[in-house]
Amino acid sequence: MIIYQPLINNLSHFQSLKRLIDADLSEPYSVYVYRYFLNRWPELTFLAFDSESETSDEPIGCVICKSELHRGRRMRGYIGMLAVQSDYRGRGIAKSLVKKAIEKMHQDGCDEIMLETEVENVAALNLYENMGFIRMKRMFRYYLNEGDAFKLILPLTQRSCVRTTFLDDVNGIDIL
Amino acid sequence: MDLEKEFGNLHLSGSTKDGLIDEKLSDLVDITELFFDLGKDLSPQTIIQDPGFNSFEGTHSLEVNNPKLDSSLISLTSEEERFSCDVACGATDVERLMYVTGIVDWLARFLVCWLNEYQTLPTTVLSCRYVEFLLTVSSEREELSYLRTGDRLYDQVLCDAIYGICYFAKFVQKLLKAGVVFEEEDLNFNHMGLDFLSYVEDQELILTRLHRSIDYIESLQSPETGFLQHLLKLICCLVSLENHLKVYSADTTELDNLIEEAIYLEQQRSSECDPPPGCFSMGIQKRLSNQFPPKHLVVPTWNYKGFVIMAQDIKAVLMVDKAASMLEAAQLASFFNKLTQRHVVARALFPLFFIRDDERVLGRYSGFDCINLHLTEFCATTTASTTILSPEMTPVLQEAMNIMFEWYQNMAQNTSRYRQGYNRQLLLWDALHAQMESCEYEIASQATGEESITKTGIFMPCSSWVFFMKVTAMIEYVLKGFDLEVYKPFEAFAMFWYSYYLSYQQESCLEKVHEVIESKINSIHSLGKKIKKQKNAQKKTELKAQYRHLMDNNMESLRTNKRYLSYLLMHGSIIKSLSLCEVLQFSILKSFGVIDNKTSASKIFSNDRLLLELRLKPFSSIGVPELLTYEAFESALNDLLITEPMISSKLEKTLDRISKEVSNALTAIDTIKKCINAGDNNGLLVTGTRLVKEQALKYYDQLHASAKAIELNNAVITAKLGRSKSSSISDKFTVRLSIPNDASRFFPLLELTNSTKNKRVR
Numbered sequence: 001m002i003i004y005q006p007l008i009n010n011l012s013h014f015q016s017l018k019r020l021i022d023a024d025l026s027e028p029y030s031v032y033v034y035r036y037f038l039n040r041w042p043e044l045t046f047l048a049f050d051s052e053s054e055t056s057d058e059p060i061g062c063v064i065c066k067s068e069l070h071r072g073r074r075m076r077g078y079i080g081m082l083a084v085q086s087d088y089r090g091r092g093i094a095k096s097l098v099k100k101a102i103e104k105m106h107q108d109g110c111d112e113i114m115l116e117t118e119v120e121n122v123a124a125l126n127l128y129e130n131m132g133f134i135r136m137k138r139m140f141r142y143y144l145n146e147g148d149a150f151k152l153i154l155p156l157t158q159r160s161c162v163r164t165t166f167l168d169d170v171n172g173i174d175i176l
Numbered sequence: 177m178d179l180e181k182e183f184g185n186l187h188l189s190g191s192t193k194d195g196l197i198d199e200k201l202s203d204l205v206d207i208t209e210l211f212f213d214l215g216k217d218l219s220p221q222t223i224i225q226d227p228g229f230n231s232f233e234g235t236h237s238l239e240v241n242n243p244k245l246d247s248s249l250i251s252l253t254s255e256e257e258r259f260s261c262d263v264a265c266g267a268t269d270v271e272r273l274m275y276v277t278g279i280v281d282w283l284a285r286f287l288v289c290w291l292n293e294y295q296t297l298p299t300t301v302l303s304c305r306y307v308e309f310l311l312t313v314s315s316e317r318e319e320l321s322y323l324r325t326g327d328r329l330y331d332q333v334l335c336d337a338i339y340g341i342c343y344f345a346k347f348v349q350k351l352l353k354a355g356v357v358f359e360e361e362d363l364n365f366n367h368m369g370l371d372f373l374s375y376v377e378d379q380e381l382i383l384t385r386l387h388r389s390i391d392y393i394e395s396l397q398s399p400e401t402g403f404l405q406h407l408l409k410l411i412c413c414l415v416s417l418e419n420h421l422k423v424y425s426a427d428t429t430e431l432d433n434l435i436e437e438a439i440y441l442e443q444q445r446s447s448e449c450d451p452p453p454g455c456f457s458m459g460i461q462k463r464l465s466n467q468f469p470p471k472h473l474v475v476p477t478w479n480y481k482g483f484v485i486m487a488q489d490i491k492a493v494l495m496v497d498k499a500a501s502m503l504e505a506a507q508l509a510s511f512f513n514k515l516t517q518r519h520v521v522a523r524a525l526f527p528l529f530f531i532r533d534d535e536r537v538l539g540r541y542s543g544f545d546c547i548n549l550h551l552t553e554f555c556a557t558t559t560a561s562t563t564i565l566s567p568e569m570t571p572v573l574q575e576a577m578n579i580m581f582e583w584y585q586n587m588a589q590n591t592s593r594y595r596q597g598y599n600r601q602l603l604l605w606d607a608l609h610a611q612m613e614s615c616e617y618e619i620a621s622q623a624t625g626e627e628s629i630t631k632t633g634i635f636m637p638c639s640s641w642v643f644f645m646k647v648t649a650m651i652e653y654v655l656k657g658f659d660l661e662v663y664k665p666f667e668a669f670a671m672f673w674y675s676y677y678l679s680y681q682q683e684s685c686l687e688k689v690h691e692v693i694e695s696k697i698n699s700i701h702s703l704g705k706k707i708k709k710q711k712n713a714q715k716k717t718e719l720k721a722q723y724r725h726l727m728d729n730n731m732e733s734l735r736t737n738k739r740y741l742s743y744l745l746m747h748g749s750i751i752k753s754l755s756l757c758e759v760l761q762f763s764i765l766k767s768f769g770v771i772d773n774k775t776s777a778s779k780i781f782s783n784d785r786l787l788l789e790l791r792l793k794p795f796s797s798i799g800v801p802e803l804l805t806y807e808a809f810e811s812a813l814n815d816l817l818i819t820e821p822m823i824s825s826k827l828e829k830t831l832d833r834i835s836k837e838v839s840n841a842l843t844a845i846d847t848i849k850k851c852i853n854a855g856d857n858n859g860l861l862v863t864g865t866r867l868v869k870e871q872a873l874k875y876y877d878q879l880h881a882s883a884k885a886i887e888l889n890n891a892v893i894t895a896k897l898g899r900s901k902s903s904s905i906s907d908k909f910t911v912r913l914s915i916p917n918d919a920s921r922f923f924p925l926l927e928l929t930n931s932t933k934n935k936r937v938r
């Protein structure tokens with residue numbers, strides 16, 4: 001059985017998370033990227049474990065997110081990383097992880113969820129677009145490995161559909 | 177705080193930058209223990225809390241001891257380790273010649289890798305030990321330094337070639353610093369802390385030395401030197417390129433020479449020589465200041481034609497110097513980078529060559545002249561000259577000029593930035609529109625003459641122009657999304673319906689302007705008739721003088737205005753017709769249940785209204801044309817759907833309508849193409865495309881192919897779906913957006929494909 005858990009205050013999986021994600025990255029992330037996400041938004045990282053596996057305490061999938069006030073006006077959730085170990089793919093694990101993360105960010109008052117993914121990453125594009133994300137823009141040679149990327153957004157509230165310039169300031173929210 | 181004090185105590189007294197190198201090891205303090213001691217008190221959770229440390233910093237941060245991120249861990253071969261710039265590689269004269277040729281050949285081809293193929297400097301040109309060495313020693317002395325191997329091929333020829341290449345790189349650096357193209361995205365200039373000849377001002381010096389080297393190897397009278405000679409000549413051309421920016425030279429002699437040399441070198445594959453082992457290496461990433469992860473060297477292909485592309489693209493930019501009107505300049509800007517992204521050097525050069533350091537356009541027009549010309553060539557002849565000259569108008573025109581400059585600059589951006597540029601511009605045009613309207617209205621209502629009063633009220637030529645520019649930007653933004661594959665098939669209806677709506681708005685505006693111009697022309701003609709009827713001799717003479725004046729000064733430009741507006745109307749009608757065709761085909765496909773304008777995605781987090789509103793976010797604040805609501809889109813589609821009864825005849829009607837629109841578009845395309853070919857003095861239309869004839873023709877050819885493909889799609893759709901609905905159809909087919917060969921990427925086809933159960937593409 002696949003079990004899903006938030007990371008909160010449990011940094012013991014740090015190395016295995018890093019390994020899981022590094023395996024699929026053409027350009028590596030430094031330890032600081034992981035620290036940046038995991039230390040500040042541990043509640044927005046979700047892990048998947050296979051309770052029946054011999055290494056049931058090793059995560060086999062994870063999604064790493066953050067949420068911040070965008071230009072002082074809009075609460076934006078951001079999916080930074082997502083990976084499922086290759087032998088566990090195609091079983092809906094990524095979908096469940098992403099759902100959990102979005103639910104949490106929704107509860108926390110996000111107006112939208114944003115992420116970037118490579119134009120060539122059909123699996124990720126299908127996954128997100130089937131959840132309602134749309135491509136907002138294309139970015140030329142966004143990745144160090146030279147591929148273009150799409151910026152995807154999932155609007156959760158009407159505030160996502162108004163240019164920040166025309167939104168009221170969000171007073172009293174200071175998440176930094 | 178204690179920590180900072182402790183760090184302060186670590187300061188080594190008397191160790192200057194240079195002194196430190198000479199410091200004896202015994203004089204240095206080992207801080208390892210203290211460092212770890214102090215570090216013990218830091219908890220990982222608190223380290224990255226600095227507000228300045230964002231995810232950008234994160235993804236760009238390096239990590240000591242991580243082989244993928246720590247370039248000090250790069251391992252070098254023994255040849256690389258041992259490589260010395262103090263000795264000439266090669267045992268014999270011939271071997272040394274081959275080596276030097278090999279080095280210069282690699283460097284030249286690395287330039288193409290760097291600029292045409294978006295590679296980095298350290299993995300190309302800067303991977304050469306000699307480049308690193310020469311730039312280092314020269315910058316210490318702030319003058320060109322030379323190798324001292326005792327071999328003239330190395331000590332002179334190689335050095336001269338390298339300085340030529342670096343001088344060209346310095347020009348590229350200058351282009352990058354001007355901020356038109358983007359570091360990393362368009363161009364990498366990771367100089368590894370090396371100074372690219374900032375102390376060499378004199379292009380002549382570099383050229384003279386290159387020529388002395390050409391003379392020298394010529395004097396060797398060996399057939400093996402031919403290749404190297406041509407390489408040096410190619411480098412001379414590169415050195416001269418800065419003239420297009422330094423003195424705004426539009427002379428293309430050196431570019432033609434560059435093309436000639438590059439074509440020659442491209443054909444000399446058999447002359448390829450290897451550089452000495454160890455000469456090109458990742459070592460510089462290890463030795464010098466490096467803020468990037470280690471990266472393997474590029475293997476250069478035989479790519480001399482890359483220089484041809486660069487030179488031709490720069491020539492396309494320089495053509496703007498020949499613009500006989502602002503319209504020609506604007507059309508060049510619109511078309512030169514539209515269908516294929518131009519070389520980064522050409523793109524970076526364009527706005528700088530066009531809008532000069534002193535803010536003068538092409539060195540000929542002030543910003544005010546420029547905007548004045550734009551207005552005049554659109555519609556303002558005689559109509560608005562008084563308006564433009566009103567003092568109230570000055571700040572508004574100033575703003576118009578700023579936006580226009582931004583518009584020009586945007587035309588040279590890479591294909592993705594180009595769309596984003598419009599996203600920004602929309603707000604600017606919209607604000608300007610409001611500002612211009614109120615200013616122009618004020619001026620017009622104060623004016624006494626009937627000059628600007630039309631049947632429909634006060635005619636405001638300047639505001640009409642701004643409105644036209646705004647709507648054009650909106651249409652371009654919408655349709656460019658198809659080119660960039662930003663929309664899913666379900667969104668095609670909304671986007672094409674919106675571009676149809678916008679083209680319709682644009683058409684109304686243009687028709688009004690056209691009408692005003694026409695009535696101006698007619699009123700001059702009727703003055704001619706009045707003269708004939710006039711009996712009073714003195715009045716007749718007065719009228720004649722007035723008539724002559726108008727004929728001499730206004731008629732010609734009014735006629736040009738009219739023909740230009742006819743072009744704009746015709747162009748707009750193509751966009752309008754093709755958009756409508758797409759909308760109608762969508763409605764057929766939706767009627768048969770094979771596509772929907774609603775997302776098939778899960779709606780647990782969002783809904784169709786939000787998705788549409790997000791998609792239209794860039795337009796959410798635009799006053800006119802008013803943004804269409806979700807309901808407006810829904811009802812537009814509903815009205816077009818083919819429903820019982822008499823499906824077959826309704827379908828026929830829709831198909832007929834599509835064919836009619838296609839044929840409208842084809843006629844307009846043919847007329848425009850004829851006029852482009854005939855030139856602006858000879859046709860029905862003024863297109864302003866003289867300087868970009870080839871690109872403009874290609875653009876309309878692509879629209880032609882799209883129109884044809886849409887027509888053919890009618891047949892394909894009916895063949896596949898039949899002429900009556902059946903419930904099984906929706907399972908059998910799906911729709912994808914595809915671009916037929918040679919067709920426009922702005923109007924992809926709604927292509928029916930068989931749906932496959934297995935959607936996974938691994």
Ligand SMILES: CC(C)(COP(=O)(O)OP(=O)(O)OC[C@H]1O[C@@H](n2cnc3c(N)ncnc32)[C@H](O)[C@@H]1OP(=O)(O)O)[C@@H](O)C(=O)NCCC(=O)NCCS
Pocket residue numbers: 024081082083084085088089090091092093094095096116117121122123124126127128130935936937938
């Ligand atoms: C992308 C990734 C996380 C998907 O993980 P997964 O657990 O296999 O995905 P799921 O089984 O939950 O699939 C969810 C949806 O994603 C899409 N998808 C997943 N794999 C796909 C593939 N190979 N091809 C096409 N679509 C695919 C499908 O739409 C699927 O829904 P469906 O099964 O209803 O058709 C996984 O392939 C991965 O780790 N890739 C490498 C890292 C990466 O690319 N991360 C995303 C960067 S933003």
